[in-house]
Amino acid sequence: MHNTMASLSTPPPTAAGTTPKTYSSSFTTTSSSVSSWPLFSKTSKTCVLKSLKHKVTCNAGSSENILHNLDRRNVLLGLGGLAGAVNLTSVPSVVAAPLAAPDISKCGTNTLSGFKPGESTPTVGDCCPPDSSQIMDFKFPTNQAFKVRPAAHLLSPKYISKFNEAIKRMKELPESDPRNFLQQAHIHCAYCNGAYTQSSSGFPDIEIQIHNSWLFFPFHRWYLYFYERILGSLIDDPTFALPFWNWDTPAGTKFFNDPKSALFDTKRNQAHLKGVVDLGYNGKDTDATDIEKVKNNLAIMYRQMVTNVTDPTAFFGGEYRAGKEPISGGGSMEQSPHTPVHRWVGDPRETNGENLGNFYSAGRDTLFYCHHSNVDRMWSLWKMLGGKHKDITDPDWLNTSFVFYDENKNLVRVYVKDCLLTNQLGYDYQRVDVPWLNSKPVPRAPRSGITKKLVGKVKKTEDVTFPVKLDKTVKVLVPRPKKSRSKKEKEEKEELLIIQGITYDSEKYVKFDVYVNDEDDDASAQDQTEFAGSFAQLPHKHKGKTSSKTNFRAGLTELLEELEADDDDNVLVTVVPRSGSEDITIDAIKIIYA
Numbered sequence: 001m002h003n004t005m006a007s008l009s010t011p012p013p014t015a016a017g018t019t020p021k022t023y024s025s026s027f028t029t030t031s032s033s034v035s036s037w038p039l040f041s042k043t044s045k046t047c048v049l050k051s052l053k054h055k056v057t058c059n060a061g062s063s064e065n066i067l068h069n070l071d072r073r074n075v076l077l078g079l080g081g082l083a084g085a086v087n088l089t090s091v092p093s094v095v096a097a098p099l100a101a102p103d104i105s106k107c108g109t110n111t112l113s114g115f116k117p118g119e120s121t122p123t124v125g126d127c128c129p130p131d132s133s134q135i136m137d138f139k140f141p142t143n144q145a146f147k148v149r150p151a152a153h154l155l156s157p158k159y160i161s162k163f164n165e166a167i168k169r170m171k172e173l174p175e176s177d178p179r180n181f182l183q184q185a186h187i188h189c190a191y192c193n194g195a196y197t198q199s200s201s202g203f204p205d206i207e208i209q210i211h212n213s214w215l216f217f218p219f220h221r222w223y224l225y226f227y228e229r230i231l232g233s234l235i236d237d238p239t240f241a242l243p244f245w246n247w248d249t250p251a252g253t254k255f256f257n258d259p260k261s262a263l264f265d266t267k268r269n270q271a272h273l274k275g276v277v278d279l280g281y282n283g284k285d286t287d288a289t290d291i292e293k294v295k296n297n298l299a300i301m302y303r304q305m306v307t308n309v310t311d312p313t314a315f316f317g318g319e320y321r322a323g324k325e326p327i328s329g330g331g332s333m334e335q336s337p338h339t340p341v342h343r344w345v346g347d348p349r350e351t352n353g354e355n356l357g358n359f360y361s362a363g364r365d366t367l368f369y370c371h372h373s374n375v376d377r378m379w380s381l382w383k384m385l386g387g388k389h390k391d392i393t394d395p396d397w398l399n400t401s402f403v404f405y406d407e408n409k410n411l412v413r414v415y416v417k418d419c420l421l422t423n424q425l426g427y428d429y430q431r432v433d434v435p436w437l438n439s440k441p442v443p444r445a446p447r448s449g450i451t452k453k454l455v456g457k458v459k460k461t462e463d464v465t466f467p468v469k470l471d472k473t474v475k476v477l478v479p480r481p482k483k484s485r486s487k488k489e490k491e492e493k494e495e496l497l498i499i500q501g502i503t504y505d506s507e508k509y510v511k512f513d514v515y516v517n518d519e520d521d522d523a524s525a526q527d528q529t530e531f532a533g534s535f536a537q538l539p540h541k542h543k544g545k546t547s548s549k550t551n552f553r554a555g556l557t558e559l560l561e562e563l564e565a566d567d568d569d570n571v572l573v574t575v576v577p578r579s580g581s582e583d584i585t586i587d588a589i590k591i592i593y594a
């Protein structure tokens, strides 16, 4: 039996259910409405979210503790189904092509990557870990202390100093120690700059890339899992849990700003960290006021966590199997706000946006781990939405493996299928309000039939010569294969806008925004319904070449209803380049149902 009760009785001082009323965020202005979604708040009710339209059925209940919350969540998740899905013994091997963990002894020897051991260029550096010939298979630890990852903005001074001490000790370890701070940072660099090939899957000429596909969430979950255990063991505290930086809350980065702290990083945009985050960061500052930023942030979260992620592919990203490159597209959350936040923290004085603004250096900033703790929390929150919000069941995803060094310096092989339940991994997140869940954007101008008027004035996709360049705004009428669908049809399938074959420069920060039925020349704000989502990419090295190809998708069902355009034949799509888009080309823009 896990030591759950004991450790839960001594959680971090600000653990779930004790959210102080005074946290200094302008987001709190809307937080009262959030208690209508009790899964995430301290109210003591049993609630089930029926659909994304926020129909919540609740029964009053008795007061809850964290443990109670966890149990309830398992019920909502339908653990039985998940547990069944991860039992893969009956999968015929002929269809399975999961990506196998890299052979770290071959790290950096891939001639295609333009990346060699010992090589030190401003963009790569040497990211290979110490070699180990012994690999152990991961086993769930027995008797592990249960951890509650606390919200960074609610940390007590005592917890902050604990975190600080752990990082300090990590930095003091010899550089040859795989638990050393820089070695840990290198893990991220190696897995996303072509240091590893797929040689253990039989494809030595194809690199491993853990971004831009369904590997994004599980890779980073495992990465943090071991990072957290190393920190805990260095301070001899098995309950130590990585704080999450709830982006909505400026106070969440406060303790990172003390230059005397081990948590401080000189390569950051220090001015940014004193203000409200811009979740739609375009690589330059806007003149939006803090209030406007907050409104935009809430709307971006709603877009990316509600309307754009109605099925597993949308949330996790597209498939990526052995022998392939990750070209099917990253999930909605990965693109934005995950990527813009990286760039927003990175130092603009550095050539490559170091540290957080570039994949090779991102792990060198302690804030990376709190940023990703929140990204990982989004996975948990998303699954709580129920319905189609479930983990992928494809055996190739479940059987993908990675290797990491653990707190005892052992190299451990882990599988995606073992990281789907945070409870099983021994942690959960402190419950705080989730204001964006009720922050549905409002239409700038709902005008039914607006696209009818534009026929003849704006080109239809069939009249456009693809690939089209994104050196300026692209406006196009996209035909809808179906219109006026029934409620049932809509529940079964989401109407999706697909931007296919996006070729971009992978060594630049790249971003474009997508709008629908936005007639005016200046694009709508992000808190308006017309804003459909963002495509964003962080710079990284890629197999000796600088261009990458991928796809983008956005959910349209709710948007078109809100814009009173559900009976229209076409959707007006506007793609607005924001950063590094000069050389972007797009192969196709279309609408599908999935």
Ligand code: C2O
Pocket (backbone or CB within 6 Å): 188, 192, 211, 220, 338, 342, 362, 372
């Ligand atoms: Cu691996 Cu936030 O990136």
